[in-house]
Amino acid sequence: MTPRGWAVLTLGGLVLALLVASNVLVPWSRPPAPRADQVAALGELPVDQVAHAREFRSALRPGAYGALVVGLLVALLLGLTPLGARLVELAGRPFGGHWTARAVLGGLAVVLLADLLTLPFAAWRQSVLTRYGLSTHGWSGWAVDLLKSYAVSAVIGAIALLGFYTVTRLAPRWWWAFGAAGAAGLVVLLSFVLPVLVEPVFNRFTPMEQGPLRTELMAMAARDGVPVRDVLVADASRRTKAVNAYVSGLGPTRRVVVYDTLLREATPAEVTSVVAHELGHAKDRDVWTGTLTGALGAALAVVALYLLGSWGPLLRLAGVDSVAEPRAFPLLIALVTVAGLVAAPAQALISRRVEARADAHALALTGDPVTFEAMQRRLAGVNLADPDPPRWEYLWSASHPSTVERMAAARAYAREAGR
Numbered sequence: 286m287t288p289r290g291w292a293v294l295t296l297g298g299l300v301l302a303l304l305v306a307s308n309v310l311v312p313w314s315r316p317p318a319p320r321a322d323q324v325a326a327l328g329e330l331p332v333d334q335v336a337h338a339r340e341f342r343s344a345l346r347p348g349a350y351g352a353l354v355v356g357l358l359v360a361l362l363l364g365l366t367p368l369g370a371r372l373v374e375l376a377g378r379p380f381g382g383h384w385t386a387r388a389v390l391g392g393l394a395v396v397l398l399a400d401l402l403t404l405p406f407a408a409w410r411q412s413v414l415t416r417y418g419l420s421t422h423g424w425s426g427w428a429v430d431l432l433k434s435y436a437v438s439a440v441i442g443a444i445a446l447l448g449f450y451t452v453t454r455l456a457p458r459w460w461w462a463f464g465a466a467g468a469a470g471l472v473v474l475l476s477f478v479l480p481v482l483v484e485p486v487f488n489r490f491t492p493m494e495q496g497p498l499r500t501e502l503m504a505m506a507a508r509d510g511v512p513v514r515d516v517l518v519a520d521a522s523r524r525t526k527a528v529n530a531y532v533s534g535l536g537p538t539r540r541v542v543v544y545d546t547l548l549r550e551a552t553p554a555e556v557t558s559v560v561a562h563e564l565g566h567a568k569d570r571d572v573w574t575g576t577l578t579g580a581l582g583a584a585l586a587v588v589a590l591y592l593l594g595s596w597g598p599l600l601r602l603a604g605v606d607s608v609a610e611p612r613a614f615p616l617l618i619a620l621v622t623v624a625g626l627v628a629a630p631a632q633a634l635i636s637r638r639v640e641a642r643a644d645a646h647a648l649a650l651t652g653d654p655v656t657f658e659a660m661q662r663r664l665a666g667v668n669l670a671d672p673d674p675p676r677w678e679y680l681w682s683a684s685h686p687s688t689v690e691r692m693a694a695a696r697a698y699a700r701e702a703g704r
C-alpha cells in the first residue's frame with residue numbers, strides 16, 4: 286500500500302476513535318433542564334440586570350464578529366493566493382532563504398500578520414470591558430498581557446514549526462504519520478506543562494489561606510474521594526472584576542484554581558458550591574477527556590491536511606509545489622481556520638454537556654440547590670452574562686449551559702431530592 290493509502294486508513298481510524306471517545310466520555314444522555322423552570326428563573330432575575338447584561342453583550346458583538354470575519358478573510362487571502370507564500374519567502378530572505386528561517390520566521394510572520402490585522406477588534410473588546418467596568422488593568426496592563434501572549438505563542442509556535450518542517454524534510458513520504466504522532470504528543474505535553482509554565486506568566490497563584498473555608502473545601506474534596514493537594518488563588522483582580530474558577534493540569538500538575546475576585550464577591554457557601562463543580566471536573570477526569578479528544582483531533586488534522594494538501598487545485602491557488610514546504614504554511618493555516626469554524630458548534634456542545642455534568646456533581650456533593658442557584662445568579666450579575674442568550678449564539682459558542690439552564694437544573698434537583 287502507498288503512503289497515501291495508509292493515510293486514508295489512518296484518517297478513518299482516527300475519525301472512528303474520536304467518535305468512540307466522544308461517545309464514551311461525553312455524558313450525552315443527561316436530560317436537559319426543564320424549559321418551564323428556565324422561564325420561571327429568568328422571570329425572577331432583576332429586569333434591569335438582564336437588560337444591562339444584554340446591552341453589554343450587544344456592545345461586544347460587532348468586535349467579536351468583526352475579528353472572526355477579518356481573521357477568516359486574512360487566512361483565506363494568504364492561504365488561497367500566492368501572497369502567503371511570498372510573505373514566507375520574504376521572512377526567509379535575510380537568511381538566504383534557508384528552510385529553517387522560512388519555516389520558523391515565515392510561519393510566525395503569517396500568524397503575526399493575522400494577529401495584527403485583528404488587533405483593532407481586540408482593542409474594541411478591551412474598550413467595551415473598560416466602559417462596563419469589568420476590566421480593571423487599564424490599557425498598559427492590557428498591552429503587557431497581549432505582548433506576553435504573543436511571546437508565549439511565538440515560543441510554542443517556533444518549536445512546533447521547527448519540529449514539523451524537520452519531519453517533512455527527513456520523511457518526505459511519511460511525514461504525516463510522524464506529524465500526527467507529534468501533534469498528539471504536543472497536546473498531551475501542553476496539558477501537563479501549561480499550568481506550571483504558562484499560567485504563571487499571566488497570574489500569580491498562592492495557596493488559599495488557612496481558615497474555615499479552606500478546611501471545609503479540603504474536607505469536601507476528601508469526602509468526594511478526589512485527592513486535591515491544594516486550592517490555589519489567582520490574583521485575577523488586577524485585570525478583571527469577573528469571577529471564575531477552573532481546574533487544569535494532569536496528574537502531578539492538577540490544580541483547582543479560584544479567582545481572588547470570587548473570594549471577595551461570593552459568600553463562603555457559594556465558593557464551596559463553585560469548588561464542588563470543579564471537583565466534578567476532577568472526579569470525571571474532564572481534563573483527560575479534553576486532552577485525549579484534543580490529541581486525536583490534532584492527529585486527525587495533520588493527516589487530513591496531508592490528504593487535502595495533495596489536491597492539485599489547492600496547491601496551484603497557493604502557488605506552491607507541495608503542502609510539506611514552509612511556503613505552504615499559509616495554506617495550512619487557511620484550512621485549519623475553516624475547520625476550526627466548522628468544528629466550533631460541536632466543541633461548544635461537548636463542553637456544555639461536560640459542564641452540566643459538573644453542575645450535577647456540585648448539586649449532589651453539596652446537597653444545596655439554593656446556594657447553587659444563588660451562585661449562578663451572582664456569576665451572571667458580576668460577569669454581565671446574558672442569562673438566556675440568543676439561541677444561535679448559544680449553539681455556536683456557549684461553553685457552559687446558560688444561567689437559566691443552570692438555575693433550572695438546581696430546581697429540578699431540589700424537586701427530586703425532596704421526593
Ligand SMILES: [Zn+2]
Nearest residue numbers: 562566640643
Ligand atoms: Zn466547569
